[in-house]
Amino acid sequence: MPDRHGPYRNSRYLLEIDDTIQAGFSEATIPSNSTEPTEYREGNESPTVRKLWSLNTFENLTLQWGTTDDSMAIFEWRKMVEQGQVDDARRDIAVIVLDEEGQPGPRWNFVRAWPVNYDAPDLNATDSQVAIESIEIAHEGMERVE
Incomplete structure (x- = not known):
């Protein structure tokens, strides 16, 4: 069982969308x-x-991830906004921190969130870094819960 007398690590978390x-x-x-x-x-x-x-006022949530063949869901979410479907694109989302055993811990809930900016990876044939995509998400409120 993890030691809950200390703080959570910042390296294990999930995003929950609806x-x-x-x-x-x-x-x-x-x-x-x-x-x-x-x-x-x-x-x-x-x-x-x-x-x-x-x-x-609430600043925007920013997420980054490595580009894969199956990483289209968030890009498609952004595409809804580009096509003027902002009301349909609004989602309640959460970032959930996991403990050392992978169990949910603290979470931050974001209300009526929608992607305002998508950034494709920078590609460089002389580099060996992972291709990283990012998205910036606006929202109408944030709450921290456990």
């Missing part, structure tokens, strides 16, 4: 989120502004 597991990603960049402060002061208050909360 309850379908996609594996084989070499890198997943979990985005940050923030709340924009708004400054406010009334004329009869001391000359110090108050900070009020405003809009919540």
Whole structure:
């Protein structure tokens, strides 16, 4: 049994799209989120502004994976957006961290996600690196759950 007194490793994770597991990603960049402060002061208050909360913003999720013959599902998802089918392309997705035994651990859920950018691999005949594809995914909210 893994030692759960320590942190999870960052090298084992899955992507879940509408309850379908996609594996084989070499890198997943979990985005940050923030709340924009708004400054406010009334004329009869001391000359110090108050900070009020405003809009919540969520950066995009980025995934990278090695190109294979069977890696078309995410590219096809992006193609829906290119064809103007953004509402049909929106999915609830999750990035799930796995423990040392491959069991699910913490997860980040992303609401109404859709791919905004696809980057094909750079090819170079004098290099021996793996061909890497990447996708950037916009979403309307993120939640960390266990």
